Amino acid sequence: MSRYTRILKISLLAGAVYFLCVALAHLGQTKIPGLYIYFDQPSLAYQDSLIATLALGWSAFFFTAFTSPERNRGLIAAILISGAVAILGLCSINSRPDLHPIGGEASRRIYWLETAFLFLYWLWLLAFHTLAGWRRPDSVPE
Numbered sequence: 810m811s812r813y814t815r816i817l818k819i820s821l822l823a824g825a826v827y828f829l830c831v832a833l834a835h836l837g838q839t840k841i842p843g844l845y846i847y848f849d850q851p852s853l854a855y856q857d858s859l860i861a862t863l864a865l866g867w868s869a870f871f872f873t874a875f876t877s878p879e880r881n882r883g884l885i886a887a888i889l890i891s892g893a894v895a896i897l898g899l900c901s902i903n904s905r906p907d908l909h910p911i912g913g914e915a916s917r918r919i920y921w922l923e924t925a926f927l928f929l930y931w932l933w934l935l936a937f938h939t940l941a942g943w944r945r946p947d948s949v950p951e
Contacts, residue, residue, distance in 0.1 A: 814878055817937040821875035821885070824930070828868035835861035846899060846923050849911040878941065885938050892931045899924045 810818075834844035835857040842848045870888055874881045902908060903920045910916030 810879070811941060813937050813940040813942070817878050817885075817934070817941050818875055820930075820934055820937060821871050821878065824888075824934070825868045825871035825875055828864045828871060832861040832864035832868060835864065842919060843923055843926075846920060847902075847910075848919075849916050878938075882938070885934070889931065889935055889938065892927075892934070896924065896928050896931060899927070 831844045833839075834841050838852075838854070838857050840848045870884060874884045874888060878885060899920075903917065903924060908917070910920070912919075
């Protein structure tokens with residue numbers, strides 16, 4: 810396994826743990842910045858349950874990709890594509906004039922900071938996915 814693949818593998822595990830923490834925070838309705846992007850916005854129990862379920866799914870995808878990045882390159886590509894769409898969605902929400910953070914513009918800056926960290930993580934995954942190289946599935950050693 811190349812150095813880049815090892816870094817990618819650890820990074821995917823970090824993503825699995827992060828999304829598991831997001832799921833647990835939403836299940837427990839514990840509004841922790843970083844685990845709740847919109848930590849100072851009111852939310853309903855069904856919204857938190859839905860987000861927890863989806864975050865648990867993301868955690869499972871990241872964990873599956875972590876188990877064998879060489880064999881799960883298509884899954885990693887899907888994670889990158891859906892991650893890009895999610896980040897664009899967060900940018901769209903952050904930009905909405907009808908979003909009124911309880912903490913005012915200071916909270917909005919935190920939303921952007923959280924989104925920026927997710928974007929940097931996404932770039933990190935993209936870089937190491939690319940650096941690990943593209944191989945045909947039949948060329949991956951057993």
